[in-house]
Amino acid sequence: MIGLQMRSLVIGLLSLICPAALEAALVVNLVQIPTVSVPRDYTGNGVGFLMGAFEISNTGATGAVLQSITLTAIGSGDDSTAFSEIGLYLDSDGNGSYDANMDTRYGAAYAAYPMDDGSLTYAESTGFASGASKRFLIVGKMNGAVLPNYQQGFRTIVSSVGVTGAVPTGIPTTYTGGVGILNGATPLRLEYDLTGTSAPYDYSFRLLLDNHDGSWISGQAWGGPIIFGQAKFGAAGTTPFLTWVTDSTSYPVGPFDTTGWWASSVGGLPYDAPGLYFGASPFGQSWTPSGVGDQLTWFGTANTFVDDGEMAWSMRRATSQPNSGSATLEPAHRVGDYLRVVSVAGAALDVAPTSTGGGSGFAIGAFDVVSHSNSATLNSITLAASGSGDDSSAFSDVRLFVDSNSNGSYDPGVDTQFGSAYSAYPGDDGSLTFTDALNFSPNETKRLLLVVQLNGPTLATYGQTFDTRVTAISATGNMHSGLPTAVVPGIHIQAPTLTLATSATVQNVAYNEQGPVGIGVQAAEFLLTNNAVGTANLDSITVAAAGSLFDQTGFASVALYEDTNVSGSYDATDVLYAASASAFPADDGSLTFSQSIAFAANQSRRFFLVVRLSGSAQLSDDFWAQVAALGVSGGTETVGVPGTLVECLSINSAAPNPPPSGGAGGDNDSGCSSNSRDSFWQIALAFICLIAAGARKKATTR
Structure with a gap:
């Protein structure tokens, strides 16, 4: 009891004497990594390479939101021309290295800096609960407009961060990592x-x-x-x-x-x-x-x-x-008398199993054919299918077109068909050969487009894929190059997909807030929207807690309600989704609310996280939440999960009594015995009094 009273008194005194002590702080710390030495056209196999890292940590007692990060380039090389891409990533898997298939991009990528030694600002809202730390990775690609020279260097500093609800510290940083150029210009x-x-x-x-x-x-x-x-x-x-x-x-x-x-x-x-x-x-x-x-x-x-x-x-x-x-x-x-075939990189198209496109269909892959020192004639090209779908039954039409206007897309009535049309592949993962005559001048590139219609005799099913590569050509010349090409992702059969959007406005509430007439407080809202493909099936929503509030004892109830009257805010007429819980099972724990709901095509449903506080919360405690998982069935897919971590509540008054016990040492995450807590707060109070006395003494002697 004495410890809690002392804590409340200390926090109250801090709010008067040093209000900044209650404010969160986002601290930027460099991660020391060695300078990487690369060729001047190096792109990290097309996905970029790690050239710097830093961590941002919330050392305050309350949550904060990172809004933006500004990087500034330094070094002897020209940052406006040497790069072809500069991006920023969150180290999602926490292994300290850049993993293109795992790490999440923060903000939008840039092709280069706007000028030598210039700055780039990456903007995206990211929540930091009290004590949270996140590592950011600076990822670059060389091979810019002007290749750098031998031994030129490129380094980066974090020059500023945009923050809501906290004071940023540790900026500007010294430089992190960097790039050294192994080889320079040659004539x-x-x-x-x-x-x-x-x-x-x-x-x-x-x-x-x-x-x-x-x-x-x-x-x-x-x-x-x-x-x-x-x-x-x-x-x-x-x-x-x-x-x-x-x-x-x-x-x-x-x-x-x-x-x-x-x-x-x-x-x-x-x-x-x-x-x-x-x-x-x-x-x-x-x-x-x-x-x-x-x-x-x-x-x-x-x-x-x-x-x-x-x-x-x-x-x-x-x-x-x-x-x-x-x-x-x-x-x-x-050089010489040969053709080279190069697959054009691209992402798979999300389409319905009955899609037929316009004209003769829609393009699902592209391949460039390149001549060299001599004129050449392409006489045939063989495509091989792959992927999880059945290529012999999913299609109703397969054709090859020359991109006549060189715009990179299929234009019915403009692009020229190469060879005959097929109704499908002869077997699953089979091959088709298109025979025609396509003439090339020396050093000329022509693009070929694979155009298809689905809606075959047996419709493809949700989640199936259909990909393509070129395996052979027949042409004048010899020793043709680039075969077989890399696989081009073509089609992903789109399933009904629920897209999650999370929002919350931080509310200042009392330690025992029950909401209007005791119906609870709307802490956050989760909007789920289905696409146009078909019925989506939601089976459960898992909500994870974060923040300094002790989630196991700080609540009297935690529930999800559906906005059935579509008012956009929680009220007494909204319907409970699944059974409510008295609290989270552990501090920073998760609750799963289970109930099956069908979403019609293009339908949206809004859910409110509604809580009532138990009366054990302490001054300046905060509560954060996010959707950690969605349970779905029937082939339904999800986007945006896990959702954004958002700050929901900030406690603006302290409980007069001890909080309910959460077990040994369970007093609001302290992990201390009652005697040590009492001693701590007594010492803290004495220390504050000394600071205050010193401040008064200085004021009287000035």
Whole structure:
């Protein structure tokens, strides 16, 4: 009893002497991670890579809402041109690393900073209960509009945060993580052509000074090229040139007259396969191009076919020359008489099992066909189906179109059909070959669109998928590239889907609040909306508690009501959804309310979380809530679950009596014995009195 009275007295004194002591604080702390060294065009395999991290923690006694985070770039590189994407993610799985399939994006991504050393603001409301901590990950992609140079650096600081209900501290931070560029600009281009239908394959190489990046300075010299075949950044590669034999008529290749193996890495890159090295006798000779257009050529054979995109190469400027030491690591470019097929990345379409689209259907995948040094004619293309749905019965029409206006989408009456139409695939996961003639000029790209209609003899079922890849082509030229392509996600058969939206307005209430005429207080509202596909089945709603209020003893009742009169707010006519509970089973625990309800297509239903307080709450306690799970059935899917954690209640008056016991040490989460609590509050009161006395003394001596 004395401890509780002391606590109430201390909190009251704090509110008069130091009101900021009751205010929540969001503290920003950097997470120290090493600087990552990457090539200047590195994108983390298309999903980005971790380049910084920080944590935000609520150290206050009440909840707070984070509204925005502003990052500011620093470093020697140009932040406005080097990046192709800068994003911010919540470390959802809590493992401290970036996981593209698990972590949740915070705010919208940016393509780059607006200027060098500029700032980006990410806006999204995120609740922080008292004591909560969340880690944020800065994720980037290089390969921007202007590739950065060797050894340039890019770092980030958290310069500000927008907060409601708290005081942000720890900002601006020092820099976190960062990026160092392994390889810089090069004015050289390596091209290769290969012919033959079986080993050994004939290769021809050309190393050309084309000055495509504008970095060439007269007098620059380079040591011999090192060629890596089938090697990827950060991963082991094979050694396809182990059987390489240089055509003797190639020598000398400029000043180089020998070949060998270079086993060490280039610019710190972990290439496990050695590279083919061109050297000179005597050692130390270098190539000094006379001007743009100067080139080295050589020929030879190897038993391995190295496809476009699988070969990298490196040279190093001689140490006595301008810009010496700038290591380069570049892709080699395959040229010649061949076509390359590339799948166009995209997300699966959510459609109904009877969808037929417009015209001949709707597009569910796209593939680019690219020519190179020679004109070419595509004569046929073979598509293979995959996914969980039955491709032999779900479709009623399958066609291939050329994207004639190059807008990336299917336009009935504009795009040109390639080959014949099919009613379906011959079997599940079967293949279809489309035969026609499509002509290509040198270095031309044409996009082909797979267009289908569903509503086949056996309708697809909810949740099934239908995907596609190109497995073969017939065309002029030889050794066509990129086959089989990556799988393109095509269709996801959309199920009835309940989308959750959560809202709440923080209410200041008394420790024993019962609501108007004792019907309870509306703490939060949860809106569930079905899509247009069909009937959705809701079976249960699980609500999780958070905040400093002791949820096991702080309530007299916890219930969910449906807004049956569609008034938008809780009133006495609303109907109870499932049975109410007297309290949560544990502090920060969860309650599951179970009752089956059917949602018609496009129907929305609003539910209110309604509580009555038991009288044990203490001054400045707060209560937060979120929907942790929705129980559904009949193929129903959910979106937005778990829901947003929202602050609901703030206690503005203290209980005059001890709260009901929650077990040993269960007094409002303190975990202390009654004697230690009494001593604590007595010491705290004495300390506050000393502060107050000191303040009065200073005031009288000024």
